[in-house]
Amino acid sequence: MNALSELGIGKMAIVERLDLPEEVGHHLMHMGFIPEARIVVVRRAPAGDPTVYAIDGFEIALRRETARSIRVQVVEEGL
């Protein structure tokens, strides 16, 4: 299991769990970050952080400090 923040651009993963404070975690779950959801690392912002993730057909940007607490399982190489 990896932290989402460790994944490179174009990597795909399955969300395992969110180690985040309840309110934040809950909000993210409503936005699609729920266990078993597929997530793709799309691109980084020009400054290298935040990173844009595609989940459920949406693109959502998270800072590294948040992505670090999202545990994922890498499934595939390349986009």
Next chain:
Amino acid sequence: MSDCCAAETIEIKVEPRVSGKVRTVALVGPPNSGKSTLFNRLTGLRAKVANYPGVTVEQHFGKLNGIGRSDLTLIDLPGIYGLDSYSEDARVAVDVLHGEMPGTPAPDAILLVLDSLHLRRQLTLAAPVLALGLPTLVLLNMSDLMETRGGEVDTLALARELGVPVAKISATRGTGLDSIAHFLDRKGETLQPRNPAKLELPVVGNARSYRQWATGISTRTKYKAPLSSEWTRKLDRFLLHRIFGPLLFLAVVISVFQVVFSIGQPLSNAFGDLLNAAGSKIGMFLGHGWFESLLIDGIWKGVASVLVFLPQILLLFLFIGVLEDSGYLARAALIADRVMRSIGLNGKAFIPLLSAYACAVPAIMATRTIENKRDRFATILVAPFMTCSARLPIYLLMIAAFAPNKPIIGEFFGLRAAVMLSLYLLGFLAALFTARLLKSSILKAASAPFILELPQYRLPTLRSLGLRVVDRGKVFLKQAGTIILCVTVVLWFLSHIPFHSTLPDSVIGHVGRWIEPVIHPLGFNWKIGIGLLSSIIAREVIVGTLGTLYGADPATHSLSLQAALRHDLTLGGAMALVVFFAFAMQCTSTLAIVRRETNSWKWPALQFAYMSVLAYTAALAVNQIISHLF
């Protein structure tokens, strides 16, 4: 907190609360699903719409005139992901739905607006909304786009699954709206509340079970997601590029200012000539006398001196409209997150701050999308530093009067645009500095997570851009026709009392000379002082005041306002004046909205004191330095 809350409300709401006449209908849906666009269609009103999540932050009301049901009230609500209130704007929506918002009637029926391009995820909101037990119509918005991109959904099957009617619509094009009229007309004037127990709904408040439920339904209703728009990713590859991204951002900003001058200035000049010519025509018709003096030298000169900037202000709003409607604004927030983080603010605060370029009042309301209260207050306190459009008349006037029209980089970037850009930058830096100060002192807080949804790019429609420009023009004209008009009338009388006195001996002359010692070190004369006093109401009033005062003075009577100012002010004084305006809090509406949003007089008082001290000190420094240098 959220779980228990939602569970409680469900227990209460299972009891059908209204049976009988429908009076109030609420628009519910996830952020950026097109609720406000539909609201505007159905009511004929003009709530603000744009392409980023979180545009609507409070409830709006309107009569359903668009479908001939003016007996019904429609409530537009901020977008929500679920029925737990994570941020202030979501709390508004949830409170209204539960009938707990003071002054807002509990809705009798719901129009649930879902973005059909992302139906699978958007359906998760259907579960808690249907559990409310109110008569509901599900509207699949942007269905035209979904179909052209190869998406499919069986609406009949979906209606069977959800136990409520479902219709495809396009709020932008206005298609499929008859289904709403039909839904509201059904069973005469009454709609029976549904019994939510009959429907198999997932465990309340559990995002995972909502999601499984939504996936199940979208599979059974043969939902085929449309191909995602390829050019959003292609554009982002460029607009969010490591090097080109920030460069393009800068290029966009510079070209906006350049256009305001290279195209806007000639337009404003022509408009000014037209107003002056009309003024003297009417003056000739009236003959000489006190009435002509009041009407032409007082009111006309005062109001027209502000009105001339209309073309330039509208051009700026056209650009802001393109940025907001295209979806670029959210990308700008992403690019700026690093800077925002370094001052301790959330990147999300960048969206309200950017919209403060138009006006601080809606920007302060837009801070409701910031989840952390201390971050939100810090953003509220710094928002008035952003250069709002009310500062434009005085900036444009002073730049036209004092900055020569010299090119810097060929035709593409001139000195005037550069001065304007530096004034915007000055305000932005003051905002950053103040935020940093606040976050390291009275508003210290752990940094809140940055969660930002990036909408797909859309081509702004001419209709929506046109409406924005027209609406903004109306606001500006209304301001000129009410506040500025009143101020010029009062000023004219005060500058002619006692009768047959010269301007320096009039009431206004005495007041002016009385305050002159305070502002003299800044390089201002007493007329500027009166301008500063009157602009406490609103910033643009100063230009009207100066127009009236210089019009009433025989020495400058025949000069244009620009020439009169050049005659009266040194370069140091002129620069001190614009710097004063960059920092000072001269806006009663902003103070009132800060009071409302922070629920205390403490914050607006602090803000006013801080900004006034900063404005005075900075203007003093600028005048002293420039006068010593030149």
